[in-house]
Amino acid sequence: MKNKIAILGSTGSIGKTLINILKKDKKNIEITLLTTNQNINELFKQVKIFNVKNVIIINQKKYLFFKKNLKDKKINVYNSFNSINKIFNNKIKNDYVMSSIAGLDGLFPTLEIIQYTKKIAIANKESIICGWSLIKKKLSQFNTKFIPVDSEHFSIYSLLGNKNKNINIEKVFITASGGPFLNLPLHSFKSITIKSALNHPNWKMGKKITIDSATMMNKVFEIIEAKKIFDLQYDDLKILIHSKSYVHALVKFKNGITKILIHDTNMRIPIFNSLYENAPKIIKSKNLDINLLNNLDFKNVNIKKFPVVKILRELPRNESLFETAIVSANDQLVKMFLNNKIKFTDISKILLKIVKSNEFIKYKVIIPKNITEIKELSNYVSLKINSLDI
Numbered sequence: 001m002k003n004k005i006a007i008l009g010s011t012g013s014i015g016k017t018l019i020n021i022l023k024k025d026k027k028n029i030e031i032t033l034l035t036t037n038q039n040i041n042e043l044f045k046q047v048k049i050f051n052v053k054n055v056i057i058i059n060q061k062k063y064l065f066f067k068k069n070l071k072d073k074k075i076n077v078y079n080s081f082n083s084i085n086k087i088f089n090n091k092i093k094n095d096y097v098m099s100s101i102a103g104l105d106g107l108f109p110t111l112e113i114i115q116y117t118k119k120i121a122i123a124n125k126e127s128i129i130c131g132w133s134l135i136k137k138k139l140s141q142f143n144t145k146f147i148p149v150d151s152e153h154f155s156i157y158s159l160l161g162n163k164n165k166n167i168n169i170e171k172v173f174i175t176a177s178g179g180p181f182l183n184l185p186l187h188s189f190k191s192i193t194i195k196s197a198l199n200h201p202n203w204k205m206g207k208k209i210t211i212d213s214a215t216m217m218n219k220v221f222e223i224i225e226a227k228k229i230f231d232l233q234y235d236d237l238k239i240l241i242h243s244k245s246y247v248h249a250l251v252k253f254k255n256g257i258t259k260i261l262i263h264d265t266n267m268r269i270p271i272f273n274s275l276y277e278n279a280p281k282i283i284k285s286k287n288l289d290i291n292l293l294n295n296l297d298f299k300n301v302n303i304k305k306f307p308v309v310k311i312l313r314e315l316p317r318n319e320s321l322f323e324t325a326i327v328s329a330n331d332q333l334v335k336m337f338l339n340n341k342i343k344f345t346d347i348s349k350i351l352l353k354i355v356k357s358n359e360f361i362k363y364k365v366i367i368p369k370n371i372t373e374i375k376e377l378s379n380y381v382s383l384k385i386n387s388l389d390i
Helices: 013-023 040-050 060-068 081-087 104-116 125-141 151-160 186-191 207-215 217-229 268-276 307-314 322-338 344-355 358-365 371-386
Strands: 003-008 029-036 054-057 076-078 096-099 119-122 145-148 169-176 237-241 247-253 258-262
Touching: 003 013, 003 104, 013 029, 013 040, 013 096, 013 268, 029 040, 029 081, 040 054, 040 060, 054 060, 054 081, 060 076, 076 081, 081 104, 096 104, 096 268, 104 119, 104 125, 104 371, 119 125, 119 268, 125 145, 125 217, 125 322, 125 371, 145 151, 145 217, 151 169, 151 217, 151 247, 151 258, 151 268, 169 217, 186 344, 207 217, 207 322, 207 344, 217 237, 217 307, 217 322, 217 344, 307 344, 322 344, 322 358, 322 371
Parallel strands: 003 029, 003 096, 029 054, 054 076, 096 119, 119 145, 169 237
Antiparallel strands: 169 247, 247 258
8 A cells, every 4th residue: 555645835845855755765655635836837747756636726827827738637736725625535544744835824724634644744833833722623633643844843752752741851952053143243233134144054945934043033933833732831941052953952851861863954854754753764864973963062042132032931821822923923024124124133123022012912812713813813913014114
């Protein structure tokens, strides 16, 4: 029996990395669904390689163009994630689903497909941060296994094994490279350019996540994710600067043992292991770097350089819509910076004002009941940020 696999967001960086892994195991794989927003050229290549029979293309023009020019009429082409319920049924489930659609757009299809898979790997921060309560409920309802794919969270997941998450953990440390401005003097932050902010020293990523890395907002998000995924408290979690990005997470247990996880600076390894787990499969990786191990050079975060980390002090302990407000505000501010409408330092300044604003504090006690609530608040916050006189 071939392993049935669906990829939400197959033409993005995570999706393409997974596709490249699967190419080496084609005889054991049946891809049941691929999706894209508009990259139909990449999608067509993937369809051809794996003989895929179901695709979803969200962009209306790209969908119509793809369908019109498709010679193989046996391929089912859809234009909405509502079609997931037409493609799959509960009798024959997928073995593995990768959810890697960027932004809050990934939440709906993630929730829709959980019931049709035995295991889902999620590489979408926004879905977990804003909709974890909804995801968790679905996972439980359909007995679907969840694996986080972010390198930090996959590392924590691997270090914990089957241990009881709450009782045995003393502290979890998530590492941060510090991005391009780790060693930049504080007085120079006011002059940061878009080009310099996009020049990450270790990782090749999309523009938005690269800016989040430069402000260190990505680590704020990762702490929120870790709290939710592993059912921890914020006091149980800490960010450590580790400029080499060699160690991805450390877990200190109450029995006195501390474990660290190391892997190459790429996403192939967490994706590969989320797919195969304990199966006897081999992936090529670099030799252990003794020089790096002898100079791990961990540091605490410089709050003056990376003030967004102070947001962690304002977060509620419970699931809430407040996280959606933060995610949406940050999304909009990053867009404004990339469009030269605000300075780099304005991102953190405005975010810190928002988390203390009475208008948004009320959302700390509101638990999201459905996607509609999350999307409505997200749209409201985006409009509110756009209307600010900056």
